[in-house]
Amino acid sequence: MKDPIGGTSRVGSKGRNLEDLRRQNLSTVLSLVHANRSMTRADLTHATGLNRSTVATIVTELESLDLVTVSQPVDTKRVGRPSTVIGPSPRHIAVAVHPDKDAIAIGVVAMGGRVLREFRFDVEHAPSAVHTVNTLHALVRGLELSDGGTVLGIGIGVPGLVGARDGVVRVAPHLDWRDEPLVDMVASATGLPTWAANDATCAVVAEGQFGQGVDEENVVYLNGGAGGIGGGVIVGGQLLSGENGYSGELGHMLVNSDGGLCHCGAIGCLETEVNRDDLLGVVGLGDAEANLLEQRLRDAYGTDQDVTELVDRQLTYLGVAMRNIVNIFNPGVIVLGGFLGALRNATDARLQDDVERSALAGPASEVRIVSSTLEDNVLIGAGELVFRTILRDPTSASTGIMPGAERVAAG
Ligand SMILES: [Zn+2]
Structure with a gap:
């Protein structure tokens, strides 16, 4: 089972006590329901290797914790008794936040990667950290008053470098933030467990779990936005974090030694x-x-000369970056988001052909280059930062206290 943000759970082994085994089995089943959005009890039995009665007991417990819903299938083509369908409950939610230079997006995210509600607060100027925290705080208070569900915590996708150890935004150039202790600020204001990571890091987690990277163990995501290009990398099913969560800054890869001056200071x-x-x-x-x-x-590509020249030039440099990515990471899929997805789609197979021609023959033959189709991948990935605690230990839902819910960031 892929668990890009750590903590893969497996069915218990010998020597574990019964309580550990129970928690592990709860975690395994809930993680499967979360990742697949809905499963029949028969499929859960098959996927876990547990026997039918054990799966039934686990599902009943998860239902009593309000973590899954259980319903009868409306229609089944299968021979034999219809199997009940298990889905993630919408009662436990994460609040996901994505501050950007033109808006603060806030989503109410349920397990299964479902954005139940989305709020977009347009701003004329890039929001400050304080502005972001105040907006979020007001919205969370409103949610608590109007909805009986449980807010498990807050996940934030930041267009910048976020320290994995302390939750400090080291720099977010397009927001003009430096050394903002964002995770502490949000946790203090709301009283809720809070996590933060780079926005493209959140996106690659979502793509790996629910998007174009499903069934892939090695996924690279490149997003082209108004402010620049962000990246995230999953290697062997694990998110590549680096020493302090700063890895994956693929937008600052050298592709042209005669190129323009970047805001990072490099050429x-x-x-x-x-x-x-x-x-x-x-x-x-x-x-x-x-x-x-x-x-x-x-x-206009192929008919308008200016457009064709610019697109060819940009594709050439994007191809250089992708060649490096393919040779270094040997990904199964590279997912392009934002304007990079538009560039790929508008020029058909050109990028795939470039990479197959220029990268090393081995890894070049393995990679698919696709465009993201998962809307809200940053918000869904920010929600994943929150859900990983309850996925590791579903019994934490019963106490309302999140184990290990210190104010932490995720790399
Ligand atoms: Zn740069």
Whole structure:
């Protein structure tokens, strides 16, 4: 079972006491229901290798903890008795937050990676950390008053470097944040367990669990946004974190030694050579029309000279980055989000062909290059930061106290 943010649970082995075994089995079954969004009891029995009565007991306990719902299938094509369907309960929720330069997005996320409600607070200027915390605090208080569900905690996807050990946002260049103790600020204001990570890190977790990286153990995500290019990497089913959560900054990979000056101080980073504003400009679109970019590029690529030259140039540098990624990580899939997905879709198989031609033959033959289709992958991934505690120990739901729920960040 893939567990990109750590803590894979397995059915217990000899020598464990019964209580440990029970918790492990609860964790295994809940993690399966969460990852698959709904499963029949027969499929759970098959997937866990446990016997039918044990699975039934576990499901009953999870239902009593309000963590799963149990229903009869409406229609079944299978021979024999219909099996009951187990789904994640919407009663335990995470509040997920994504502050960005043009808006603060806040989602109410349920297990199974479902965004139940989404709030978008547009801002004229990049929000400060205090502004973000106050907005979040007001919304969480409103949720507690109006809804009987349990808020397990808060997960934040930040467009910047977040320290995994202390939850401090070291730098978020497009928000103009430096050394903001965000996790402590949010936890103090709301009284809720809080986690934070880089936004592309959240996105790769969501893609690995519910998106284009399902069934893949090695996933690289590259997002092209207004502010630049972010990345996240899953290797062998585990999120690549680095010494303090800073790994995966693929946007600052050198792709052109004659390139432009990056805000990070270096020359020729991927995000200086491949950027959204130039693409929007060449097809005559404004910031707010980025959703039209793919179609405009598709219409003009190959017929309009300026568009074709710019797209070819950006594809060349993106291809250099992808060659490096393929040779270094040997991923099964590279998922492109934002304008990078638009660039790929508008030029059909060009990127895949480039990588197959330029990367080492072994890893080049293994990789699929696809575009993200998972809406809200940052919010869903931020929710995953919160859910991992209850997935590891579902009995923590009964006490309302989250074990290990110190104010921590996740890398
Ligand atoms: Zn840079």
